[in-house]
Each structure stands twice: as C-alpha cells, then as structure tokens.
Amino acid sequence: MSKFVSIRAAKSIALTVVAAAALSGCVSFGSKAPASLLTLSADASVATGASKSGLAKDALVVLTPEVPRKLDTNRVPVQIDAGNIAYLKDSVWTDKPAILVQQLLAETVAAKNGTLILNEVETAGKAERYLSGQLVEFGVDEASMEAVAIFDAVHIRKGGSIEKRRFEAREAMGEIKPRPAGEALNSAANKVASDVAAWLAAL
Template identity: 45%
Template sequence: MKTPLIVLMASLPLAGCISFAAKPPPSLLTIQAQSAPAVGQTQDSARGKAIGIQVPSVPQELATARVPVQESATSIAYVKDAQWAESPAKLFARLVSDTLTARMGRVVLSPRETSINAGDMLSGELRQFGMDAARREAVVTFDAALIRDGKPAVEKRRFEAHVPVGRIDRDSVGPALNQAANQVAQQVADWVGR
C-alpha cells in the first residue's frame, strides 16, 4: 500500500506542468463599430422601422477564432498568436446592428426578438474576414440577403472592403479588419436604408 502512495505523491509536482490545451495568446482581438448607438437612447419600433439581423453563415475557415490568411487560391494559413474574442460571424453581426441603429435609426432585433416584430430581415454569408497575403490587405466580403417588410422578394447584394497592411501579424490584423468591417457595415446600412 505504501508504493502506490509514494508514486502518487511523486507525480503531484508534474500535474502543474502538463497542459493539453494550446497556450492562449497574450490578448484577444475584437471589432468596434465606428457608428454606435448613443448610451441611454430609447429605440421604439412604433417610431422607427424594425429590422431583424441574423448571424451570418461562414465558410469553414471562418468557423474558428483564428484569423485566416489566404496564401494562394488553394492555400489558407492562420496568423500566429492572433485570435478573436468570439466568432467573426457574431462580431460582424453586432457591428452591423450597431451601425444600422446609429446611421439609420433602425430598431435592430436579435434572432429571438424577430418573432415579436420582424419588420425587415437581413441575413447572408460572411465570405471573407481575413488577410490576403499576395495583396497584403485585410478583406471583408459579405453576401447580404434582405427581405423588406411586406415584400415577398429577396434582395441580394455583395459588399466588400479592402484595407492595406504593412505586415500580416497579430498587431496589424485587428485594426485593418476592424476598418474593413466598418466599411462593409456602412455600405450595408446605406443599402438597407434606401
């Protein structure tokens, strides 16, 4: 009985040295809307048109917290030590929501709230949200689908923004993708608001 206890006691110091998960990066990336709703501002769908925004679908390379780099037409890598705080699709949907509220005065509803008063409905696919190594730029491409309230037709439109970067590394990709995402969100807001 003493032998197993000795083995157990000897292995305890090693327990703190063993890790089965990847080491987290020093910080996580996020994006912020350049046009955001004012704090304390009440939104009322009786006075402003409502719109439901769905979290966009994404291709597999964006279904991760890592930042993709398109190296060639058939090769994708990821930026070392760059990781999003949450999925790019959720970050982008929130950015579009804030931009639509601030720029167009729209009452933006989450997917759960759309059963109350859907109004218009915006969905789509976030096709690119990463870096292009050959062109050394951040690229955001969103294929939007809009159903306007009371109309049976679906409007589709592609939005895209490119922002040049000097280097593709952890420190430069966040600001460049934030700028590109805001450009796309503003284009979407102008299209929805017309």
C-alpha cells in the same frame, strides 16, 4: 500524545499533497493565452441613454451570417495563394467572426439609420424584416498585403421582396502581424457595415 498528533498531522499533509498532485495530472487550469485577442469595434455606435420604440413587426432582425469552413473558427485566415491558407500566428478573435460581424452590423445600422434592432426572441416571431447573408471572406491576403472583408447581404421582407447585394472592403497592411491585421480587419468590417446601412436606408 503530542508526538502522536504530530505524526498524524504529517500523514494528513502528505496525503493532501499526493491528492493535489494526482488532481493536477487530470485537470487543466488553462493553456497559455495567445499574444493578441482581436475584436471588432463599431465606428458608429448608439449613444448611451438613447432609446428607440416601435412595433415588433417594424423591427429589423440581424441574423448571424453564414460562413465557409475556413471562417468557422476564432483564428484569422491568411490566403497564401489560390489553393492554400494558413492562420495568423499568436492571435485569435474573442468570438467567431460571424458573431462579431453580426454585432457590428446591428450596432452600425442602429446608429446610422435609427432603426429598431431586435433579435428573434424579442420580436416573438412578429418581425417582417430580416438582414441575413454570408460572410464570404474575412482575413488577410498575403499577395496584396491587404485585409479583406466580403459580405453577401440579403434583405428579406416577409411576404415581399428579397434583395441581395455584395459588399467588399480592403485595407492595406504594412506587415502581416496580429496588431496591423486586427486594425485593418476592423477598418474593413466597419466600411462594409457602413455601406450595408446606407443600402438598407435606400430600400
């Protein structure tokens, strides 16, 4: 009896191993992680515990910027010359640049201007002020060895005026590698966000 049980157990183990092997050929458990995961962090941020109240119509809604196709990715573009781009090796953004810049703008404007920032759902369609725009450039220029951020900001008032202004920041890089690129782009993005906040405060 014990011999019979042992043989049956051995068969069961063998079948389990075969099934696992077959499954591993069909299911991917993830590819190799990139050497660097890049993100943006705000130089000016809202203090923990700080609160802001107001009417939904007075809030500012910061929309996700439009982007050209080369920025509609988690990779960092490197402008080789006027007609060619490549992507920085071994590094990706933690999210698409448009989302990261939207979050940075919202945090910076809230911190510097004391503005009530809400999303469209939170305002239930009652907001009268919007910050929109296009992220024109957000990458590395090989010729100048600079990180470049260019944002065309659009301030919209429902039933009122529309203002548009271009903001640009450049940060020098010693070498085109993930860490210096990430640091330079973060610095350039914060400069743009700070300038946008000052512009909004003056409107």
